[in-house]
């Protein structure tokens with residue numbers, strides 16, 4: 001049987017530098033509209049799925065398409081390569097959102113506020129974020145950039161784009 005998502009279904013790859021609020025934004029979407037949004041996390045994640053999340057294993061594509069066929073907007077927070085594979089799959093109507101921090105200073109403050117990382121780790125993640133933002137800027141292959149400054153406004157942009 002061919003895997004074909006329902007016409008109005010959406011699969012959204014959520015990408016962007018570590019610590020810029022991808023997970024926070026996705027969980028806000030699930031909290032606000034639990035009957036609409038679900039989050040698929042990579043099977044490489046070290047933690048168990050939280051409420052509203054689906055963990056992806058070998059049949060990831062089938063489970064994504066299955067959820068989309070059930071009318072859900074499936075947000076993917078997975079490794080960049082995995083996201084590109086899903087995007088390249090013609091049976092899935094996938095799009096690509098890039099979440100940007102308002103500034104590198106703000107991103108640094110968020111990483112530090114978690115309190116789980118040493119200064120050296122924060123500096124390393126910021127350096128990676130600089131590279132990621134530069135690549136994304138040149139790459140330009142995402143459908144929707146969202147600046148996650150005010151969380152409520154960022155969520156409204158996500159909702160407007162997704163629904």
Ligand SMILES: Nc1ncnc2c1ncn2[C@@H]1O[C@H](COP(=O)(O)OP(=O)(O)OP(=O)(O)O)[C@@H](O)[C@H]1O
Nearest residue numbers: 017018019020021022023024110114148149150151
């Ligand atoms: N708009 C915002 N304003 C202020 N703080 C925020 C905002 N969005 C997220 N944060 C905070 O930033 C920190 C990192 O957020 P989050 O874990 O969602 O990032 P992430 O992009 O999913 O990170 P990772 O890719 O490492 O999993 C958290 O402490 C979160 O509460």
